[in-house]
Amino acid sequence: MSVSNMLENWSKFRHMHPVDDKPHEEYKWAMSIDLDACSGCNACSVACYAENNLPVVGKQKFDAGQQMHWMRIERYWDDDGREFPDQGAQFLPMLCQQCEAAPCETVCPVGATNHTADGLNSQVYNRCIGSRYCSANCPFKVRYFNWYDYPTTDNVWPAEMTQQLNPDVTVRGKGVMEKCTFCVQRLERAKNNARTEGRLVHDGEVQTACQQACPTGAITFGNLVEPESKIARQWAHQQVELAARDKQAKDEQEGGSDLRGYRIFEELRAYPSVMYLERVRESAI
Amino acid sequence: MEKDIRESIEWAKINGDVLKSLESPRPLFWVILVVALSMFGVGVGCEVYQYQIGMGVANLNNPQVWGLYIATFIFWIGMSHSGTLLSAILHLMHADWRKPIYRFAEAMTTFSLMTAGLFVMVHLGRLWQFYYAVPYPNERWVWPNFQSPLLWDAMAIFTYLSSSVIFLFIGMIPDLAICRDHLHPGWRKKLYTVLALGWEGTDRQWRNFRVTYLTVACFLIPLAVSVHSIVASDFAMSQQPGWHVTSFPPYFVAGALYSGCAAIITLFVILRYVFKFEEYMTLPILKKIVRLTFAIAMVWTYLNAVEFASVWYSHDEASKAVLIQKATGIYAPFWWMMNFCGSVVPFVMMIKRFQTSIPVMFAVSLLLNLGMWLERWMIVSPTFSHGYYPYLWDNNQWPTLVQWGIVFGSFGWFTLLFMGFCKLFPSVSMYEVKEMVYHRSLANKHVEQSLTMNVNELEEKGAH
Amino acid sequence: MSQHHILALFNNFDEAEAAVAELRASTIKGFSFDDLIMKSPIEHPEVESVLGERSANVQWFTLFGALFGGITAFTLIAGSQGNFFAQLKGGKPIIPIPADLVLTYEMFILGGVYITVLGFLICAGLPARRSKLYSSNVSEDQVGLLVKVEASAAATIKSIFTKHQALEIQEEAGK
Amino acid sequence: MIENSFNRRDFLKVLGWGGTAVALSACGNTSIQDGVETVVSYVELPEYAIPGISVYFNSTCAQCDAGCNITGRLREGRVLKLEGNASSDLNHGKMCGLGQAGVQAHYNPDRVREPLLRNGDKGEAIAWDKALGLINEKLAGVKGEEIAFLTGGVSGHVKVLLNNYLEALGTKNHYSYEAVSPSVVRAANKKAYGVEMPRLRIDKAKVIVSFGADFLGAWVSPVHFAQQYAKFRKANENGRGVLVQIESKMTLTGANADRWIPIRPGTEGIFALGVVNALGSAGLALPADIAAVSKSYDAERVTKDTGVSGEQVTKLAALLKERSPSLVIAGSAAEGYAHGSQNAAAIALLNRVLGNVGKTIEAPASVPFPQVTVSTGNRSAVQALNDSMTNGKVKVLFSLGANPVFTAPSALKFKENLSKVPFKVVFANFLDETALEADLVLPLDSALEDWGTSVPEYMGEASQLNITQPLMEKLHPNTRGMGDILLSLLKQRREKEYKDYEDFYSYLRSAIVKNKSALGGNGEDDDTFWTAALSTGMVHFTSAANSLSAKSSAAGLVLPPPAEEDSAYPLHLIPQVTASMRDGRNANQPWLQESPDPLTTIVWDSWVELHPKTAAKLGIVEGDIVEVTSRSGSIKAQAYLFPGIHPDAVSVPLGYGHVALGRWAKGVGANAFGILDQVVDKETGELALNETRVKISKTGKRVFIVKDEGAVGGSQAGVKIAVRASTDEVELSGEV
Known part of the structure; x- marks a missing residue:
């Protein structure tokens, strides 16, 4: 603890709280999901199970609402009371939104969930004591708690199944909170490689598991700081800004924008890092 | 009008009556003790099972991450506020009728805080890492998150619990000296000798005692308010619809005082019956607590209505949906019962005849407590089942026997502590009853004198 | 003599x-x-009219305790946050004053109560051995x-x- | 009940190590003290097992017949994850959930590990030599035509060896059986375009009209189609494509359609002709033969027969006329009827009328070696086999990659007939229902341990031969690859011919290297070519393009009127092929069981989809256990009210209801194959999957359906979560 530490590092740490005049420095990971391309096939969800050592909880625990899908595909119907959903269903892949002002972070009593320098909402499993306040405070309910000790639960990873577990990712024991990490193990590897070569991670060098699997390429992921990255261009084109909250309000006005980009619960001012693009349906038929 | 206390009670009788409560217990004591122990045992068993298998056995799930544990935690925290009300607030307001009944209320404060503290632990997914939440210097320089209302909670409870224990102890020192002086030799006498700290009742001791007692009382009042405000902040500072309401802190404090008063009535009746304290825990005092309880009940009812109204007028659809769901969803029976118990039942206390009716007030107090427990449950569970995210709405899970067992066990634990206290320490403050008797008789003397003077004056006037 | x-x-x-x-x-x-x-x-303040003013100094302990508690808390919390030992929370300043005030307040009270009681023990000379001249009737x-x-x-x-x-x-x- | 014993040591461990110990204890081979695992010294590193470094090998996905190219990620010599092979023409580095679950087929604890010989009710482990010797013994004295070989779709060099073996045995009885393959569509395509599987240019079409083809979910090559679909949806030079799906039960593709049209079951052909007629009325020139067939299908008749409003037909015709090229796809909804071939033919007419043939329907790349092309499975094979078995004409039966005891309709009494075969050999990874009936079960290597080649039925841009290579050491020492087994069996017969090949790998290598000039390796030396082939996981055939022939005539096309009401069995059963369960062979992979069905979000069970209107009529609410009874049998399952289904239809997913296949499959749901009526398509003889009529009755029991969606059932409750806009409201051009 020292005053010099404060003085030297203050400005550096300020960047973890980006405001307009102090944006992220090197990386700000962000995602966009094109709902018009998403077909709801669940490939991303299975990829997440494979990449992140998610336990298969079985029917009984699924029934109890204790499933552990970091990426869940939600299916919605229109509420317009038609006899048939003749414009199809709407699918929405829901994952941790990696909010810039994450409601979960401030409430954790032990600081197990924090903001990282590249804009991730990190979860430190070893630090977690399982108060579940973060989940209580998450508007999206995308945090998943280890209600049981899955590594020792029957038929979760029996016998040889343990060999499939990804050694880059911890297998969580009971009583800790977990959630989508944007495949932080992949990000770290890419960053390390880039650092070794004295450069920054370039666009498309790192993919999240869900993005990699997605057959329709509905998921775009990348570094928002780099203006030429696909994700940055998408965000810019859709006029969705990380630390702003007025996009939806503007869209709703008469003559507002006819762009598809939006973020869920923008009005709660959590500033999610995941942008969705509205699903489109042909008006001619 | 009947008097709060008979002024002519001999001081020695006070000592004798109260010290009698410390004598060897009757068989009934052991029966209740065994019952309480087995209740506690059930709770411990459930907790061991949950510790071993995981929180999942409590049937909590993704939106319903908190359950009866947190609800009961708030309930016990609320219970604790009565002691402070009686001993600190009424002390400052010179309401001396509190004197015969504040000691057990303060003990109740301490023990319900200890019970509440257990729930913090029971609730944790990784109980064995509980100390991570404690701000202790460690070699990695990792500190807890000082912004978390949960940490404030821990700190507030610690402060409140330790201050309450100190307050209880300080206030008991003169009584401990009495116990030391008047009990038969034995291990207890040795205990009291140590605990009495060599109290002799000298003027220097009394003088400092008075200042200290007053000062600590002054600290305890804002502390008690802050404790339940902070518990309310756990909810009000979060982003759940229905919780994010600024009226939560006063609402919680009122609820706390309310349930605390109800619990005092319950224990008042029990102690009066068990220890035959009819001379001290008199019906006029009961009447006063009942009136106080009624007043608080109305404050609570008002704040309850304020909560609904502020949700209603906020035009926040999500919060409104929570409210409607509370009144119409699957929690509706409990919600309506809570409103009935909390806002309708207290009107029984308006009826003069019932204000001093022990059985009626006992029943009412139990109903009020039930209502207040339901209130806490209705704050926690229905909100989770109707958050911002409709995809997870109504994903309800009925609490399992493990949850109920631990809640049940907490009552056993509280009973154990309270029974132990009543047998070890005087549950009526002897020295303060003496003070009360003394001051009342003094006052009476004054009144008599002035009355006599008045009569004389009248006679004189009449003579003219 | x-x-x-x-x-x-x-x-x-x-x-x-x-x-x-x-x-x-x-x-x-x-x-x-x-x-x-x-x-x-029993406590009998009226006796002071004949005993005369004798001082009670507990309140100075109280003042010290409360200030000590409050200041220590704020220094500790803000210090650890300022040195980034407490992890950073997105969307919040490094040292969030309103949040820190809550714990400062709690420590203010904690310090006040503890040191007051310490002061009481010191001022009242407790714990003490009982003097030889004592009658149990005094406590009756x-x-x-x-x-x-x-x-x-x-x-x-x-x-x-x-x-x-x-x-x-x-x-x-x-x- | 406390699930694991709680002793003092564990207690201390938990206290002392906390999460770390818990985390470590699950990381695989660390439980050395149990004496179960072996310690591997890293002084002598196994090949490619570099601690901490991931290595990647390319291979081919074996989870379905699409044959996607995959890349396996390995660490310390074990496969962790399957990813798409980025250099593939088929899946371009993408992967579906089913494919990714391939690792769970590999690591599955329920795999067969030893050759098992039937001994009463039990299987007795025997040595491979003995097992292969026994086959030879049993084949002695059996006539060639009394030997049958049942397979799923096989291709590549295993097919070559298989054919050689069959030839050596002197039999032609190769039954290639797939329970849910698009076989009627294949036949119809052959008739309409001259090829069974033309290349569908979804990406080039401006409008797609799909008659129940679930090309995004489970149809033919979904990962490939999904990528084309993504291009089709982008507002590129073609504009954003419009998808219209016509089917009785909403499939995943239907859920993604711009317009989903519920149609009375079986009337898809009528609707197609109605659209043709409407196109004619809209001014499109129709060939005379087509005009003759379609002229009576005016809007009124179409509405009456199909239940779709005439306005809808007109609108669709207008759209098709306006936006060209379009693409019309006939899928399972078209083919699953007794008149399935006619339906498919009528739908194919649309493509001809709209001029799509050659534009969005292209000739597939050809394969110059017919001996390696896929022997596409069909449903009539199992009927033929069953007939032979019934007549006692089969003395020895081999089975590979098919599970007819589970998938054949109960009317065939397949299991009963199977018992008439004196000696049954099943090559299997798992003890499925068919394997349980076998006399000899030979354990196969998993697809991640085996060598092999395959030719996908549906080619992407180029014609390719996929290579399957072991991604890791064998998990169980006593399993063998199918190629090796066939080679051993062939050596029993034709020792001289095969003695040079020590194992299947050497056979494969020499077979491929020998033909390197036709595989794009002209002029390269053998080793370079072979190494390159292995590292990319595929080789491309250099071959002439195929061509389409669109000369079919509409003459003679007769569509039956809509099915009549059947008061005893009022509802049409539409068995659905879900993307993860398919025909049920992968039901033992927990990731698939736990992935919610995209449309119902139900997990770990089967369900009965009912339109809310139908359900209301029957007094059924969600979660009621209902009995679905057909003329052939009945099953019980939970009712799920689903708006995306025609009120005349009920739908039950296939693939559930195993009575074997390991811990994750056994007892989960009900087997809908069992209640299918034995009705066949008149032209092809294929089982008509959608032709079963059923009735629904309540059993009085009710359960909570285990599903992912919340109690509000996919309503957004007025909150903006998944937002939908219509094309005239959004600006799509210029999107990144």
């Missing part, structure tokens, strides 16, 4: 106060009024007056006590 300790027990405050008043008024050689200690079963219903006098004055004092209907007089020759 040898000192005598005398304890007289009275039935009620009126008698004790009368004795005190007389002792105060009298000028007995070898007796200082400051050596008079009153022992009573009698008021005791304990004086320390030189042997020469003992008789005079005793006579005053007797005059005011002392129920019992204990005496001990001390150092």
Whole structure:
């Protein structure tokens, strides 16, 4: 603890709280999901199970609402009371939104969930004591708690199944909170490689598991700081800004924008890092 | 009008009556003790099972991450506020009728805080890492998150619990000296000798005692308010619809005082019956607590209505949906019962005849407590089942026997502590009853004198 | 000069106060009024009108304790946050003042209560060994007056006590 | 019940190590003290097992017949994850959930590990030599035509060896059986375009009209189609494509359609002709033969027969006329009827009328070696086999990659007939229902341990031969690859011919290297070519393009009127092929069981989809256990009210209801194959999957359906979560 530490590092740490005049420095990971391309096939969800050592909880625990899908595909119907959903269903892949002002972070009593320098909402499993306040405070309910000790639960990873577990990712024991990490193990590897070569991670060098699997390429992921990255261009084109909250309000006005980009619960001012693009349906038929 | 206390009670009788409560217990004591122990045992068993298998056995799930544990935690925290009300607030307001009944209320404060503290632990997914939440210097320089209302909670409870224990102890020192002086030799006498700290009742001791007692009382009042405000902040500072309401802190404090008063009535009746304290825990005092309880009940009812109204007028659809769901969803029976118990039942206390009716007030107090427990449950569970995210709405899970067992066990634990206290320490403050008797008789003397003077004056006037 | 300790027990405050008043008024050689200690079963502030102002300094401990608690808390919290030992939360300043004030407030009270009680123990001289001259009646219903006098004055004092209907007089020759 | 014993040591461990210990204890081979695992010294590193470094090998996905190219990620010599092979023409580095679950087929604890010989009710482990010797013994004295070989779709060099073996045995009885393959569509395509599987240019079409083809979910090559679909949806030079799906039960593709049209079951052909007629009325020139067939299908008749409003037909015709090229796809909804071939033919007419043939329907790349092309499975094979078995004409039966005991309709009494075969050999990874009936079960290597080649039925841009290579050491020492087994069996017969090949790998290598000039390796030396082939996981055939022939005539096309009401069995059963369960062979992979069905979000069970209107009529609410009874049998399952289904239809997913296949499959749901009526398509003889009529009755029991969606059932409750806009409201051009 020292005053010099404060003085030297203050400005550096300020960047973890980006405001307009102090944006992220090197990386700000962000995602966009094109709902018009998403077909709801669940490939991303299975990829997440494979990449992140998610336990298969079985029917009984699924029934109890204790499933552990970091990426869940939600299916919605229109509420317009038609006899048939003749414009199809709407699918929405829901994952941790990696909010810039994450409601979960401030409430954790032990600081197990924090903001990282590249804009991730990190979860430190070893630090977690399982108060579940973060989940209580998450508007999206995308945090998943280890209600049981899955590594020792029957038929979760029996016998040889343990060999499939990804050694880059911890297998969580009971009583800790977990959630989508944007495949932080992949990000770290890419960053390390880039650092070794004295450069920054370039666009498309790192993919999240869900993005990699997605057959329709509905998921775009990348570094928002780099203006030429696909994700940055998408965000810019859709006029969705990380630390702003007025996009939806503007869209709703008469003559507002006819762009598809939006973020869920923008009005709660959590500033999610995941942008969705509205699903489109042909008006001619 | 009947008097709060008979002024002519001999001081020695006070000592004798109260010290009698410390004598060897009757068989009934052991029966209740065994019952309480087995209740506690059930709770411990459930907790061991949950510790071993995981929180999942409590049937909590993704939106319903908190359950009866947190609800009961708030309930016990609320219970604790009565002691402070009686001993600190009424002390400052010179309401001396509190004197015969504040000691057990303060003990109740301490023990319900200890019970509440257990729930913090029971609730944790990784109980064995509980100390991570404690701000202790460690070699990695990792500190807890000082912004978390949960940490404030821990700190507030610690402060409140330790201050309450100190307050209880300080206030008991003169009584401990009495116990030391008047009990038969034995291990207890040795205990009291140590605990009495060599109290002799000298003027220097009394003088400092008075200042200290007053000062600590002054600290305890804002502390008690802050404790339940902070518990309310756990909810009000979060982003759940229905919780994010600024009226939560006063609402919680009122609820706390309310349930605390109800619990005092319950224990008042029990102690009066068990220890035959009819001379001290008199019906006029009961009447006063009942009136106080009624007043608080109305404050609570008002704040309850304020909560609904502020949700209603906020035009926040999500919060409104929570409210409607509370009144119409699957929690509706409990919600309506809570409103009935909390806002309708207290009107029984308006009826003069019932204000001093022990059985009626006992029943009412139990109903009020039930209502207040339901209130806490209705704050926690229905909100989770109707958050911002409709995809997870109504994903309800009925609490399992493990949850109920631990809640049940907490009552056993509280009973154990309270029974132990009543047998070890005087549950009526002897020295303060003496003070009360003394001051009342003094006052009476004054009144008599002035009355006599008045009569004389009248006679004189009449003579003219 | 040898000192005598005398304890007289009275039935009620009126008698004790009368004795005190007389002792105060009298000028007995070898007796200082400051050596008079009153022992009573209840707190009786009215007795101070005859005992005279005697100081109680607990409030200074309180002041110190409360300030110490509050300042320590804020320094510790803000220090650890400022040095990034407490992890950063997105959307919040490094040292969030309103949040930190809550714990400062709690520590303010905690410090206040603890140090006040410490002050009480120091000021009241507790814990202490019981003095030899003590009657368990004091904790029941009698008021005791304990004086320390030189042997020469003992008789005079005793006579005053007797005059005011002392129920019992204990005496001990001390150092 | 406390699930694991709680002793003092564990207690201390938990206290002392906390999460770390818990985390470590699950990381695989660390439980050395149990004596179960072996310690591997890293002084002598196994090949490619570099601690901490991931290595990647390319291979081919074996989870379905699409044959996607995959890349396996390995660490310390074990496969962790399957990813798409980025250099593939088929899946371009993408992967579906089913494919990714391939690792769970590999690591599955329920795999067969030893050759098992039937001994009463039990299987007895025997040595491979003995097992292969026994086959030889049993084949002695059996006539060639009394030997049958049942397979799923096989291709590549295993097919070559298999054919050689069959030839050596002197039999032609190769039954290639797939329970849910698009076989009627294949036949119809062959008739309409001259090829069974033309290349569908979804990406080039401006409008797609799909008659129940679930090309995004489970149809033919979904990962490939999904990528084309993504291009089709982008507002590129073609504009954003419009998808219209016509089917009786909403499939995943239907859920993604711009317009989903519920149609009375079986009337898809009528609707197609109605659209043709409407196109004619809209001014499109129709060939005379087509005009003759379609002229009576005016809007009124179409509405009456199909239940779709005439306005809808007109609108669709207008759209098709306006936006060209379009693409019309006939899928399972078209083919699953007794008149399935006619339906498919009528739908194919649309493509001809709209001029799509050659534009969005292209000739597939050809394969110059017919001996390696896929022997596409069909449903009539199992009927033929069953007939032979019934007549006692089969003395020895081999089975590979098919599970007819589970998938054949109960009317065939397949299991009963199977018992008439004196000696049954099943090559299997798992003890499925068919394997349980076998006399000899030979354990196969998993697809991640085996060598092999395959030719996908549906080619992407180029014609390719996929290579399957072991991604890791064998998990169980006593399993063998199918190629090796066939080679051993062939050596029993034709020792001289095969003695040079020590194992299947050497056979494969020499077979491929020998033909390197036709595989794009002209002029390269053998080793370079082979190494390159292995590292990319595929080789491309250099071959002439195929061509389409669109000369079919509409003459003679007769569509039956809509099915009549059947008061005893009022509802049409539409068995659905879900993307993860398919025909049920992968039901033992927990990731698939736990992935919610995209449309119902139900997990770990089967369900009965009912339109809310139908359900209301029957007094059924969600979660009621209902009995679905057909003329052939009945099953019980939970009812799920689903708006995306025609009120005349009920739908039950296939693939559930195993009575074997390991811990994750056994007892989960009900087997809908069992209640299918034995009705066949008149032209092809294929089982008509959608032709079963059923009735629904309540059993009085009710359960909470285990599903992912919340109690509000996919309503957004007025909150903006998944937002939908219509094309005239959004600006799509210029999107990144």
